[in-house]
Each structure stands twice: as C-alpha cells, then as structure tokens.
Amino acid sequence: MLAVIGLTLMGFNSIRVGFLPVSDIVFFGLAALLWLLMLTGRVSRLSPPSLRGSSARLLVATIVLLALATVSSFRSWYPAESMSVVLRLGYLTILWFWIMRCISVDRRA
Secondary structure (H helix, E strand, O other), X not given: OHXXXXXXXXHHOOOEEOOEEHHHHHHHXXXXXXXXXXXXXXXXXXXXXXXXOOOHHHHHHHHHHHHHHHHHHOXXXXXXXXXXXXXXXXXXXXXXXXXXXXXXXXXXX
C-alpha cells in the first residue's frame, strides 16, 4: 500500500518536506520497513530471496548512467544542484527497483 501511495505522490514532486519530495519520504519509509521485516525474519509476504537481487544488466546500466551523469555535472552551470539530481537518479534506479522487486511476489505482479 505504501508503494502505491509513493507512486501516486510522484506526480506531485512540487510538494516537499524540506528539500525532499513527499514521494521520496514515503519510499524511504517503505525501504526502512522492508529492511526491518527482513531483519526480523517476517518475509512471508515478500518475494523470495532469489527474486530480490538485481540483474546484471540493470547494475551495469545504473553504473554507466550514474558515471556519465556525474561527469556531465562537472560541466553544469550549477554543479551542486546537478549532483543532487544525480543522487536522486541513483536512488530511483537502485532503491526504487529493489523495493518493487521485494514487494512483487512474482514476475506477473
């Protein structure tokens, strides 16, 4: 349910708490909840451990994307703001996909 709320709030990125959009806060909370469930062993409603891992193609694509985005930030007019976008891009491609793989019990879901 938190994932659906977070996905819905992604359309409202102008609503922020501090410097973070509300959807990011929901996703960070969901990641913390999933991490806590895994630490306590209550994983019956999560996908099996073999499906939670990242594919090699996604990992390579993420590394290339973040490396090139970092290099392009050095040529930006505002490098600090550009790096914050790169950090958010990294968060979206790593943590967000991990969250979705954890809560999807099979490929069809």
